[in-house]
Amino acid sequence: MPDHDSTALLSRQTKRRRVDIGVKRTVGTASAFFAKARATFFSAMNPQGSEQDVEYSVVQHADGEKSNVLRKLLKRANSYEDAMMPFPGATIISQLLKNNMNKNGGTEPSFQASGLSSTGSEVHQEDICSNSSRDSPPECLSPFGRPTMSQFDMDRLCDEHLRAKRARVENIIRGMSHSPSVALRGNENEREMAPQSVSPRESYRENKRKQKLPQQQQQSFQQLVSARKEQKREERRQLKQQLEDMQKQLRQLQEKFYQIYDSTDSENDEDGNLSEDSMHSEILDVRAQDSVGRSDNEMCELDPGQFIDRARALIREQEIAENKPKREGNKERDQGPNSLHSEGKHLAETLKQELNTAMSQVVDTVVKVFSSKPSRQLPQVFPPLQIPQARFAVNGENHNFHTANQRLQCFGDVIIPNPLDTFGTMQMPSSTDQTEALPLVVRKNSSDQSASGPPAGGHHQSLHQSPLSTTTGFTTSSFRHPFSLPLMAYPFQNPLGAPSASFPGKDRASPESLDLTRETASLRTKMSSHHMNHHPCSPAHPPSTAEGLSLSLIKSECGDLQDMSDISPFSGSAMQEGLSPNHLKKAKLMFFYTRYPSSNMLKTYFSDVKFNRCITSQLIKWFSNFREFYYIQMEKYARQAINDGVTSTEELSITRDCELYRALNMHYNKANDFEQVPERFLEVAQITLREFFNAIIAGKDVDPSWKKAIYKVICKLDSEVPEIFKSPNCLQELLHE
DNA sequence: CAGCTGCCTG
DNA sequence: CAGGCAGCTG
Numbered sequence: 001m002p003d004h005d006s007t008a009l010l011s012r013q014t015k016r017r018r019v020d021i022g023v024k025r026t027v028g029t030a031s032a033f034f035a036k037a038r039a040t041f042f043s044a045m046n047p048q049g050s051e052q053d054v055e056y057s058v059v060q061h062a063d064g065e066k067s068n069v070l071r072k073l074l075k076r077a078n079s080y081e082d083a084m085m086p087f088p089g090a091t092i093i094s095q096l097l098k099n100n101m102n103k104n105g106g107t108e109p110s111f112q113a114s115g116l117s118s119t120g121s122e123v124h125q126e127d128i129c130s131n132s133s134r135d136s137p138p139e140c141l142s143p144f145g146r147p148t149m150s151q152f153d154m155d156r157l158c159d160e161h162l163r164a165k166r167a168r169v170e171n172i173i174r175g176m177s178h179s180p181s182v183a184l185r186g187n188e189n190e191r192e193m194a195p196q197s198v199s200p201r202e203s204y205r206e207n208k209r210k211q212k213l214p215q216q217q218q219q220s221f222q223q224l225v226s227a228r229k230e231q232k233r234e235e236r237r238q239l240k241q242q243l244e245d246m247q248k249q250l251r252q253l254q255e256k257f258y259q260i261y262d263s264t265d266s267e268n269d270e271d272g273n274l275s276e277d278s279m280h281s282e283i284l285d286v287r288a289q290d291s292v293g294r295s296d297n298e299m300c301e302l303d304p305g306q307f308i309d310r311a312r313a314l315i316r317e318q319e320i321a322e323n324k325p326k327r328e329g330n331k332e333r334d335q336g337p338n339s340l341h342s343e344g345k346h347l348a349e350t351l352k353q354e355l356n357t358a359m360s361q362v363v364d365t366v367v368k369v370f371s372s373k374p375s376r377q378l379p380q381v382f383p384p385l386q387i388p389q390a391r392f393a394v395n396g397e398n399h400n401f402h403t404a405n406q407r408l409q410c411f412g413d414v415i416i417p418n419p420l421d422t423f424g425t426m427q428m429p430s431s432t433d434q435t436e437a438l439p440l441v442v443r444k445n446s447s448d449q450s451a452s453g454p455p456a457g458g459h460h461q462s463l464h465q466s467p468l469s470t471t472t473g474f475t476t477s478s479f480r481h482p483f484s485l486p487l488m489a490y491p492f493q494n495p496l497g498a499p500s501a502s503f504p505g506k507d508r509a510s511p512e513s514l515d516l517t518r519e520t521a522s523l524r525t526k527m528s529s530h531h532m533n534h535h536p537c538s539p540a541h542p543p544s545t546a547e548g549l550s551l552s553l554i555k556s557e558c559g560d561l562q563d564m565s566d567i568s569p570f571s572g573s574a575m576q577e578g579l580s581p582n583h584l585k586k587a588k589l590m591f592f593y594t595r596y597p598s599s600n601m602l603k604t605y606f607s608d609v610k611f612n613r614c615i616t617s618q619l620i621k622w623f624s625n626f627r628e629f630y631y632i633q634m635e636k637y638a639r640q641a642i643n644d645g646v647t648s649t650e651e652l653s654i655t656r657d658c659e660l661y662r663a664l665n666m667h668y669n670k671a672n673d674f675e676q677v678p679e680r681f682l683e684v685a686q687i688t689l690r691e692f693f694n695a696i697i698a699g700k701d702v703d704p705s706w707k708k709a710i711y712k713v714i715c716k717l718d719s720e721v722p723e724i725f726k727s728p729n730c731l732q733e734l735l736h737e
Numbered sequence: 738c739a740g741c742t743g744c745c746t747g
Numbered sequence: 748c749a750g751g752c753a754g755c756t757g
Contacts (some may be wrong), residue, residue: 584748596742598741599740599741616740617740617741618748618749620740620741620742621748621749621750622748622749624741624742624743625748625749627742627743628743628744705743707743708743711742711743738757739756739757740755740756740757741754741755741756742753742754742755742756743752743753743754743755744751744752744753744754745750745751745752745753746749746750746751746752747748747749747750747751
């Protein structure tokens with residue numbers, strides 16, 4: 001915050017005015033300011049002219065007809081007419097300038113005295129000079145110094161100045177239309193007309209917290225918004241296309257590989273098939289949506305996932321055969337006695353290199369695509385992809401095998417959909433499991449599960465099962481595995497599996513995890529980025545990554561708020577150390593009963609959760625968010641009713657099939673599997689709706705804090721939450737009855 | 738100051 | 748839904 005300090009210095013009174021961040025506080029004033037500022041600007045530009053005409057025409061300045069009308073109105077015989085035609089969008093401005101020029105005899109210095117310059121003559125003058133000095137310095141410095149100047153020269157000179165000035169003025173106008181406050185400051189007189197002057201503080205807050213517009217105004221923006229969305233969708237589609245292309249290229253390389261591989265080593269087939277099969281359904285999911293028609297048979301042979309799979313199987317076999325530590329001296333062993341193995345080794349090395357370079361190029365390419373516009377996704381999604389790059393680099397120098405382009409295309413997305421089956425049993429549970437399920441939270445320590453069997457609730461396991469584990473048959477066991485196998489050090493196993501899998505993740509996730517992946521996407525990305533910070537993926541400490549990920553990462557999530565002693569990895573407590581998606585679901589259902597639960601109440605109703613400040617505030621935040629949504633809906637429908645001509649609150653009632661209820665139910669009870677939404681909730685909702693209705697009708701919404709009165713009413717309408725919600729298993733009991 | 742709430746934003 | 752912030756309350 002640049003002005004954080006100065007903010008602190010502001011008087012308390014000023015701060016309290018923050019309350020006036022009402023729903024529609026700035027709506028009227030902002031547009032009024034803009035209009036006034038605009039009018040003022042043009043009246044300043046053309047004090048003799050009709051202000052309204054000018055303003056109107058400028059608004060319409062893209063409209064050729066209007067421009068022409070104005071031009072006629074303003075027109076005096078002018079030799080520049082033709083010269084200006086190439087700038088249709090600027091004709092109004094040009095006319096204004098012309099007008100001024102003619103009045104002042106068309107001589108250069110007169111510009112400074114014209115109305116146009118009244119708000120910033122210095123700037124304009126300077127600009128004109130600096131601008132035209134590039135073209136014709138003498139003219140600028142001494143416009144009068146050439147009494148013998150020919151008419152042509154005069155024309156040219158004025159034309160240049162005109163262009164410069166025209167561009168300048170157009171810029172100003174453009175700027176005005178984007179920032180009314182700037183325009184406002186431009187004219188001292190205007191402040192007198194505006195009753196409330198805008199203090200710096202105010203404008204700062206205006207920028208920082210934009211007010212929501214009422215329905216009516218919002219609708220005018222919605223088209224714009226949807227257009228933007230469309231654009232983004234298109235970009236996404238293109239990216240997808242790119243990935244598909246890369247996959248195609250990969251399959252080509254894969255074929256090459258098989259030609260070599262199958263001829264040299266066929267005994268691995270059985271070994272590979274297991275994981276191939278397991279991989280298959282995974283990849284089918286990804287491909288299911290590919291418009292490229294491919295038969296399953298084709299996929300069997302050419303799937304990129306299998307390709308990598310085989311490569312790794314080969315590598316692993318080599319390692320075992322040679323009985324050597326994995327990551328050391330790979331290159332030295334290239335000249336082993338067994339030529340067949342050494343060839344495979346070489347191939348493996350090559351492949352690793354290929355993966356390395358390909359990854360970096362993929363990252364570069366996609367980043368380039370994304371970086372053209374500021375996208376939040378970018379830092380979230382792609383940094384993880386760089387991990388393999390860093391790690392692969394350990395494996396030695398580059399074997400120039402394909403062109404860079406080929407590498408890019410071939411390996412671009414292989415790692416992404418491939419959950420690293422070979423090592424998956426050890427590594428994947430940590431990453432995939434963790435990232436799949438939890439919104440902001442410390443999930444129940446899975447050591448509890450592996451050590452003492454399934455959790456009491458029984459729901460957790462399924463929730464945290466990754467798509468991979470579902471298809472490969474291993475159930476999520478623990479992310480604190482005993483890292484007994486030396487293979488753990490292999491570059492492939494880093495937690496990257498999860499973040500990268502999350503890239504196409506939504507598309508490939510198994511059905512049951514779909515909404516969870518969506519719900520927790522933000523967490524996942526945050527987790528990954530956290531992880532990046534805390535574990536820079538040094539190849540020297542590979543074993544630490546998988547374990548370090550979940551716990552230290554999660555701990556850092558709560559930062560200093562977290563009581564670290566509560567989170568000992570080996571505490572083995574039966575309490576949840578975080579809030580699960582089921583807790584969220586439960587909280588939502590509880591909202592049907594209570595809108596303003598106290599923290600004590602939350603503690604009693606979430607007795608299976610180990611409470612700390614972090615958890616408490618998260619829960620409270622949930623309810624705050626619930627309320628926010630609730631009240632937004634209420635206001636929306638109240639306004640809608642008013643627009644629809646409803647005049648009496650009697651006409652407003654909420655039933656289980658009314659639109660408003662459905663919206664609420666969709667939010668708090670998405671699957672509609674909670675069938676006992678209490679009648680009381682409908683009543684409260686109806687009361688709320690009527691409160692909003694009355695307040696708006698009474699015009700109270702001009703008061704910035706008009707909603708607070710409503711909140712006060714509603715908060716008294718909480719009812720008792722049924723006892724059953726106190727049970728940790730209440731969801732099962734509630735939803736399966 | 739802590740705890741809570743609401744507003745805005747991402 | 749979460750983070751950040753501001754304001755209110757006790």
